Amino acid sequence: xxxDLARDGAIRLERPFVDDQIQxxxxxxxxxxxxxxxxASFLPGPQAKVSARIAALKLHEIDLSEGAVxxxxxxxxxxxxxxxxxxxxxxxxxNPKSSTGRLDVFxxxxxxxxxSFDRIEAGYHGPLFAEISPRTFPVLVREGTxxxxxxxxxxxxxxxxAALRALHAKERLVDGDDADVSEGISVGVDxxxxxxxxxxxxxxxxxxxxxxxxxxxxxxxxxxxxxxAARADGSLILDPNEFYILASKEAVQVPPDFxxxxxxxxxxxxxxxxxYAGFFDxxxxxxxxxxxxxxxxxxxxxxxxxxxxxxxxxxGRLVYEHMLARPEKLYGxxxxxxxQGQSLKLSKHFKV
Numbered sequence: 001x002x003x004d005l006a007r008d009g010a011i012r013l014e015r016p017f018v019d020d021q022i023q024x025x026x027x028x029x030x031x032x033x034x035x036x037x038x039x040a041s042f043l044p045g046p047q048a049k050v051s052a053r054i055a056a057l058k059l060h061e062i063d064l065s066e067g068a069v070x071x072x073x074x075x076x077x078x079x080x081x082x083x084x085x086x087x088x089x090x091x092x093x094x095n096p097k098s099s100t101g102r103l104d105v106f107x108x109x110x111x112x113x114x115x116s117f118d119r120i121e122a123g124y125h126g127p128l129f130a131e132i133s134p135r136t137f138p139v140l141v142r143e144g145t146x147x148x149x150x151x152x153x154x155x156x157x158x159x160x161x162a163a164l165r166a167l168h169a170k171e172r173l174v175d176g177d178d179a180d181v182s183e184g185i186s187v188g189v190d191x192x193x194x195x196x197x198x199x200x201x202x203x204x205x206x207x208x209x210x211x212x213x214x215x216x217x218x219x220x221x222x223x224x225x226x227x228x229a230a231r232a233d234g235s236l237i238l239d240p241n242e243f244y245i246l247a248s249k250e251a252v253q254v255p256p257d258f259x260x261x262x263x264x265x266x267x268x269x270x271x272x273x274x275x276y277a278g279f280f281d282x283x284x285x286x287x288x289x290x291x292x293x294x295x296x297x298x299x300x301x302x303x304x305x306x307x308x309x310x311x312x313x314x315x316g317r318l319v320y321e322h323m324l325a326r327p328e329k330l331y332g333x334x335x336x337x338x339x340q341g342q343s344l345k346l347s348k349h350f351k352v
Contacts, residue, residue, distance in 0.1 A: 024327035102347035184317030191311035193230030234311035238302035251293030253285035283330025
């Protein structure tokens, strides 16, 4: 479908797609050649274009053609190589890619006249922009770097409670016998620990070196992360403004005709934000695509106060959507399936 949208002009390209840019249920979005450092994040609102807001808030321009470092704590706006001319019955939504979220790079997509981030209204005609704000590690990016992905929707695709329960009964979407399935599948956090070291997660270090987001398997874990072992009482105290990588208690799977999304921070769950990168492609964790169930890796950041997590505590929900058509290749069958069959796993940039 995505290739057809490009052929029909609904997706407009500054340059042709690269080979692995189309994912089973989404399209990777590429940074353009310039980034604008701005004073603050913004939404343009219904009366303004992003370019006008950039002109009013711009501090300086950064040339990305040869690569450039985006510093922590700064907000950057980057025009993307892809723009849209959507038909009236087609909308879209965006999310950071998994590897982006696991680096704590806060990334959102903005459109002209937008009232919200990461949501593109049906019938939108215009450019796309990425807002990028590294929170923990400075990152090296360049023209063509892919930090975000976009998914297209026609009509209402989300499964309601009855349909989700029926799908779970048929496919066993999570491995727990007591799965909470209603308007989404509840996902708990694993604080019992994995492996002989009873590892429960990693806490990001401060004042590290930079990370080149195009470099795979290039950095020592210990230079950037502090491993955390399980406590005897199965709890973890989240410190304010610290960033954690944790894993779900449940192994999950996404059947071939469906996609899933982790619903982020819910005020009813607690004062923390979970999972920047919420898309799960068809085939994630699916046995037919080499998965046998995969843990959902959780990118977690506490808010203003310390917060105690307990083993098994619900931290989010997976909602499932029906695909318009089964993808030709599932997650796990493509070269960019970096996290199939994962348990607790850092981003692809770190040495295994």
